Amino acid sequence: MKLIRYGNPGEEQPGLLLADGRRIDASAFGEDYNEEFFGGDGLQRLAAWAATHAAGAPTIPDGVRLGPPIARPSKIVCVGLNYADHARESGAEIPSEPILFFKATSSLTGPNDPVVIPRGSEKTDWEVELAIVIGKKAGYVEEADAKEHVAGYALHNDYSERAFQMERGGQWVKGKSCDTFAPLGPFLATPDELGDPHQLKLWLKVNGETRQDSSTAQMIFGVPELVSYISQFMTLLPGDVISTGTPPGVGLGFDPPVFLKPGDEVELGVEGLGSQRQSVVAWGD
Ligand code: ZN
Numbered sequence: 001m002k003l004i005r006y007g008n009p010g011e012e013q014p015g016l017l018l019a020d021g022r023r024i025d026a027s028a029f030g031e032d033y034n035e036e037f038f039g040g041d042g043l044q045r046l047a048a049w050a051a052t053h054a055a056g057a058p059t060i061p062d063g064v065r066l067g068p069p070i071a072r073p074s075k076i077v078c079v080g081l082n083y084a085d086h087a088r089e090s091g092a093e094i095p096s097e098p099i100l101f102f103k104a105t106s107s108l109t110g111p112n113d114p115v116v117i118p119r120g121s122e123k124t125d126w127e128v129e130l131a132i133v134i135g136k137k138a139g140y141v142e143e144a145d146a147k148e149h150v151a152g153y154a155l156h157n158d159y160s161e162r163a164f165q166m167e168r169g170g171q172w173v174k175g176k177s178c179d180t181f182a183p184l185g186p187f188l189a190t191p192d193e194l195g196d197p198h199q200l201k202l203w204l205k206v207n208g209e210t211r212q213d214s215s216t217a218q219m220i221f222g223v224p225e226l227v228s229y230i231s232q233f234m235t236l237l238p239g240d241v242i243s244t245g246t247p248p249g250v251g252l253g254f255d256p257p258v259f260l261k262p263g264d265e266v267e268l269g270v271e272g273l274g275s276q277r278q279s280v281v282a283w284g285d
Pocket of ligand 1 (some may be wrong): 078080129158243246259
């Protein structure tokens with residue numbers, strides 16, 4: 001299944017993207033895609049609902065805004081420097097254990113919403129990533145059992161303000177949490193839709209020029225390791241997001257570095273998870 005949410009920010013309705021490409025309204029199912037939904041076997045119940053109701057459900061008109069495919073989660077946990085080449089371009093060492101940081105859940109936004117350069121920012125940067133959505137509460141999970149805790153996957157752009165992240169003291173969270181810095185979607189794909197999450201091409205372009213072009217095969221720590229590892233330090237709740245890190249080609253890695261400015265267009269995708277497009281706008285516009 002491919003889950004979508006559509007409508008105005010904060011008023012999104014649930015929907016489904018069907019195999020034939022039709023987008024249907026699933027509001028008659030009666031639940032948003034949130035912690036309660038994922039934790040209460042919502043995916044199985046939604047599949048049963050779709051089997052009898054999808055054919056007759058209203059079609060979502062073209063041009064309607066897509067929101068993030070899940071309601072605001074309890075956590076967005078990100079993994080830093082999880083591609084060896086990206087660690088090198090950042091001048092960092094290859095991590096021996098996953099590096100974790102948080103992104104404020106208020107940064108979550110729709111896949112094609114504009115990205116707002118924060119007030120006072122000069123170093124807004126892009127990061128195409130594969131995101132995991134947790135389907136079942138996870139605490140002290142073994143790697144072998146990790147996939148039972150995964151609801152599915154989605155495309156994520158882990159926008160980052162490099163000065164806020166690295167020049168303002170303390171942790172990375174300051175540079176990762178600005179409003180609009182977490183476009184997610186266009187859809188959440190359940191694992192059966194995707195095949196091996198460690199064999200997916202991922203790419204990002206700025207103004208039509210390719211900046212990132214890699215494969216999740218380059219990840220240092222894979223999906224089972226990450227779910228298990230993170231669950232040793234915190235309880236992952238249904239609907240939580242883990243963003244698995246970005247490959248080389250971020251603006252910070254260029255010499256001299258290249259950052260986003262108002263008017264730029266960012267496009268990105270992960271194989272099997274669709275694509276996003278964000279227009280870059282100035283704060284206050
Ligand atoms: Zn990242």
